[in-house]
Amino acid sequence: MFEQWHTLDTMTAAFQASLLDLDAELGLGPLDGAVHRTHLAHGAWIDLGQGWLSGADALFERLAERVPWRAERRRMYDKVVEVPRLLKFYDEGETLPDPVLAEARRALDAYYGPELGEPFRTAGLCFYRDGRDSVAWHGDTIGRGSTEDTMVAIISVGSPRSLLLRPRGGGPSIRRDLGHGDLIVMGGSCQRTWEHAVPKTTRPAGPRISIQFRPRGVR
Ligand SMILES: O=C(O)CCC(=O)C(=O)O
Numbered sequence: 001m002f003e004q005w006h007t008l009d010t011m012t013a014a015f016q017a018s019l020l021d022l023d024a025e026l027g028l029g030p031l032d033g034a035v036h037r038t039h040l041a042h043g044a045w046i047d048l049g050q051g052w053l054s055g056a057d058a059l060f061e062r063l064a065e066r067v068p069w070r071a072e073r074r075r076m077y078d079k080v081v082e083v084p085r086l087l088k089f090y091d092e093g094e095t096l097p098d099p100v101l102a103e104a105r106r107a108l109d110a111y112y113g114p115e116l117g118e119p120f121r122t123a124g125l126c127f128y129r130d131g132r133d134s135v136a137w138h139g140d141t142i143g144r145g146s147t148e149d150t151m152v153a154i155i156s157v158g159s160p161r162s163l164l165l166r167p168r169g170g171g172p173s174i175r176r177d178l179g180h181g182d183l184i185v186m187g188g189s190c191q192r193t194w195e196h197a198v199p200k201t202t203r204p205a206g207p208r209i210s211i212q213f214r215p216r217g218v219r
């Protein structure tokens with residue numbers, strides 16, 4: 001009897017770990033042929049590579065623990081408010097917090113380099129602890145993104161959250177649920193003709209970390 005329960009327990013644990021992707025080996029799939037492009041209006045596009053990074057939940061755990069996360073405050077009109085997510089920025093030349101992220105950037109450079117014409121250089125990390133954490137509607141327009149076509153490549157690990165995109169001039173928004181190693185690349189005019197957001201949600205939402213790779217001078 002004890003033996004049976006023991007076996008069941010072990011099986012349940014293994015099953016749950018595989019559901020969580022914790023026992024999957026950390027690694028990157030191919031991009032060629034696995035990434036699907038959607039053309040949006042006004043010269044913007046998004047590429048989606050679902051589950052590009054396997055073992056993403058183990059990477060989530062490592063990043064959650066190892067990255068020196070910062071809670072930031074920003075002035076909003078006459079008030080100072082907490083930014084509703086934790087942040088860490090890795091500038092050009094800084095060592096990324098996990099070797100698989102350097103590998104990911106190399107793979108992105110190899111695949112997108114010919115089209116982008118320059119490498120991805122910086123990595124911004126966001127930690128959304130629960131459904132109360134969010135990022136408001138914006139384009140990455142600090143720098144060249146406000147005037148030039150560019151790309152921002154985002155890997156999501158941990159629980160999925162919805163990334164919404166909407167045209168700046170108004171119009172219906174589109175939604176992609178991103179987590180567990182998904183890749184999204186916003187390209188073309190996306191940063192200046194569209195906006196994106198990760199809205200707050202009252203639904204149960206587990207923690208998610210996003211890693212955004214950007215070229216020099218795009219923020
Ligand atoms: O978490 C995300 O996927 C989006 C983050 C974002 O838009 C930003 O930091 O500029």
Ligand SMILES: [Fe+2]
Nearest residue numbers: 138139140196
């Ligand atoms: Fe953004």
